[in-house]
Amino acid sequence: MQNLKQIRYQAVMRHLLFWLAYILYQCVNNGWEDKDVFAFKLDPQLVTSVPIAMLVTYLNLYVLMPLFYYPQKYLQYTIGMLGLILIAGLLPRFFAYAIWVPWDKIHDPAMYRMEKTDFWIPVRIFKNAAGNTPILLAAMLLKLMRNAFKQEKHLREVEQEKFTAEMGLLKAQINPHFFFNTLNSLYALTLKGSEQASKVVLRLSDLMHYMLYEASENKVLLQDEIKHLESYIGIEQMRFADRLELSFQYSGDIAGKMIAPLLLLPFVENAFKHGLAEHIGYITINLKVTGNRLFFKVENSYEPNTTGTKTGLGLKNVKRRLELTYPGNYTLLINKYNEIFEADLKLDL
Structure with missing residues (x-):
């Protein structure tokens, strides 16, 4: 039981570290703003962008991949991935339209006057999708690498178990064979007195x-x-x-x-x-x-x-x-x- 708890704890820590690295990257990227000055900016929009990235990432890892990728149904998987990427573009635009545009209207009027307030802005949707695709693919790559490592480890364990079992069987055959011959020798000496x-x-x-x-x-x-x-x-x-x-x-x-x-x-x-x-x-x-x-x-x-x-x-x-x-x-x-x-x-x- 303790071993199972440790495995779950390690899995949770891996996910936390992954998303903390993603948030840190977003903060640095937002603070950079195409200037040659390093800055760290905690953007309020992370409140919605991070859950969206997590949603599409875990839908891919735990729904699309088990249903289509692992069974090698690549056409269905490709269609599913295109749908996820579309969701990754539409959801940020929806929250921007519903939450962050009104937010700027109150807290940053200058930014609000520069913003387009329409929902359907294809360039923004495409930009959101392109921004979420790398994290989607990075998580998928890490998952595949981990699966490959676990499979290789399992195969090594199976081979080791097979080796141990076969060696045990061979030794078990050696011992009776040896003692059979030795007892024959002892019997011959006993007959001779x-x-x-x-x-x-x-x-x-x-x-x-x-x-x-x-x-x-x-x-x-x-x-x-x-x-x-x-x-x-x-x-x-x-x-x-x-x-x-x-x-x-x-x-x-x-x-x-x-x-x-x-x-x-x-x-x-x-x-x-x-x-x-x-x-x-x-x-x-x-x-x-x-x-x-x-x-x-x-x-x-x-x-x-x-x-x-x-x-x-x-x-x-x-x-x-x-x-x-x-x-x-x-x-x-x-x-x-x-x-x-x-x-x-x-x-x-």
Whole structure:
């Protein structure tokens, strides 16, 4: 409710400032009188000229434009505008004839003797219309500019909401996918009666804490993401220790660098899932930071007859997240050759 009051207050203040500027202009313009001397003259006729200007302005803004301009009925709108301009010329002449000519007769006889007292004076009517047209058009232009700004702001908000919703969905898909694979690893260790099962539970607890309380942010420290990868790799090493050749190296200035959370994990998951499912193999992971550019490469062995039948959600999700989070600032190459699977990511942090 307070927010609505603030919006209304701001709208009222905008209108007041607009009309105060108009009155100030009229006072200065009336005082100038084609002389090179600055003067400020508060003309009594402002009592009628300002309400007339307000009338035609608001009729245009809140009647003609909603009825004809916004629905793109431009012919009807043009006719309506010509009618308003005619009103803007006739009304001041009417009040001049009915009020200000008699006023001058009493208070300014010299001016009264110089004035024409007829109502129908086409030149005066045209002059009044021409005088009110700029304020009419200026208010319309400001209204259109404000509408365009609000529409652009709304579109940005919609895009941001869409982005947030889609990113949330992708993260929600990543977490169950990750835990499904990790719990499979824990189950395999439990079946073997391995003493390392308790260590896996501890590492899994750390990973869950990371995902619940840190990975919900838009960006996290690259150091934390690397630590998270090491925890995951540690879990998988316990499972595949008897048939795994693993190399994980990182280098460069990683301090203070930020990255989208859980962005690198799917590449590592994919390597373990397809590279070591049923045979002895190797996985090589290299991460390097040069300036603000990240180079991340994962290479693993695979058997063509067992890989590719099911790609899973991981790589599909990470590709979409890269498109959303780093549009135009990354390159991703996926290659398969000679029973080797390779994912090569270059990313501007």
